[in-house]
Amino acid sequence: MAHEINLNRLAVFTALVRAGSFTAAAEQLGMTKAMVSQHVARLEQELGVTLLVRSTRRMSLTEAGVTFHADCVRILADAEAAIERVGESHDMPRGTLRLTTSLDYGIAVVAPKLASFMRLYPAVQVDLVLSDHISDVIAERFDLAIRGGWLRDSSLRATRLGGFRQLLVASPAYLAEQGTPRRPEDLPAHRGIAMSALPTPLRWTFTAQGGARRTVRMRQAAQANNAAAVRGLVLAGAGVAVLPDYLVEEDIRADSLVALLAQYRLPEGGIHAVYPGRKAPAKVRAFIDHLQGKTP
The missing domain is CATH 3.40.190.10 (Periplasmic binding protein-like II)
Structure with a gap:
């Protein structure tokens, strides 16, 4: 039977008991007195019990009405608490x-x-x-x-x-051994360290200050599947690589790595x-x- 009950009528019934009359309940709920009466009558029909005894001057709850009203108050309070908890989780990080x-x-x-x-x-x-x-x-x-x-x-x-920013970097030890590239055209002669997760890990496009672009393809000496591993290889002098600034700026400040071809820009991410x-x-x-x- 529970699935046949219109739960909205519980709120109307509770408001009616709280207000003490159909007229007062109608004002509080923003509906007509006839609509309040209709909701209560249908609720009684759906439950199969009489909740209220009505007369021209007063209304009173039946024994079933008293018990049902107490349950309705608890159900509606639980619903309000649940809504409040959802609101808190929406407004406050938790x-x-x-x-x-x-x-x-x-x-x-x-x-x-x-x-x-x-x-x-x-x-x-x-x-x-x-x-x-x-x-x-x-x-x-x-x-x-x-x-x-x-x-x-x-x-x-x-x-x-x-x-x-993407930065082209190498270790001082590598540069001392292999020389420092001055132009993008110098790079194919150097050992490239590839990040294999990228679609074209050894194809690098440099943009000069005047806007001219130069694309070079590196010779692969090693590859790794994440930037931290590529950084480790470069720090150890294995070759040159393009890495994000947030990963190598401290190394550059500490002189553990050298930023190369600073007069050119690589694509920013x-x-x-x-x-x-x-x-x-x-x-x-x-x-x-x-x-x-x-x-x-």
């Missing part, structure tokens, strides 16, 4: 933030940001998955993915967090936060803001 990003960017940027984010929002737990393959955000149940490079067409929502759904939950919105520097 729960588990499950996100994925590449190994190099995750270690260099995302992990430190997550640590400070967790201090700001102690009700949030973190599940960080580092992988250099493009994860299926929906199928793998991620709240958020941080992706570097150039976005593919997708049904996911995307927020640009910033960008990065973007850093994007991508997530499913029309509107991100509070924990996702808050972490995107944190990555953008909008929180302390």
Whole structure:
């Protein structure tokens, strides 16, 4: 029988008992007195019991009505609490933030940001998955993915967090042994370290200050499947490579690596936060803001 009950009538019945009359209940609910009476009559019909005894001057609850009213009050209170909890989770970051990003960017940027984010929002737990393959955000149940490079067409929502420069680098030891390239045309004579995850890892296009472009194809000496491993090979003097600035800037400042052909630009990439759904939950919105520097 429960599936035949119109649950909206529970709220009308409870409001009627609270108001004490059909007229007062109608005013509170914003409906006509006849509609309130109709709802209660149909509720009694659906339940198969009499809830109210009506007279021209007053109404009173039957024994079944008293018991049912107490249950209705509890049910509606539980519903309001559930709605409030959903609202809190929508407005206040809480729960588990499950996100994925590449190994190099995750270690260099995302992990430190997550640590400070967790201090700001102690009700949030973190599940960080580092992988250099493009994860299926929906199928793998991620709240958020941080992706570097150039976005593919997708049904996911995307927020640009910033960008990065690509830098051509080599170690001082390698350059002392093999010489320093001065022009893009010098590069094919050098040992290239390829990041195999890229579609054309050894085909590099340089843009001069005047806008002229020069594309070179490197000779492969080694390859690795993520940028952190490529960096390790370059630091060890294995060859030259193109790497993102966030991964090598500290090495350049420490003179562990040398930035080459500074008078030319390589294509710049973007850093994007991508997530499913029309509107991100509070924990996702808050972490995107944190990555953008909008929180302390």
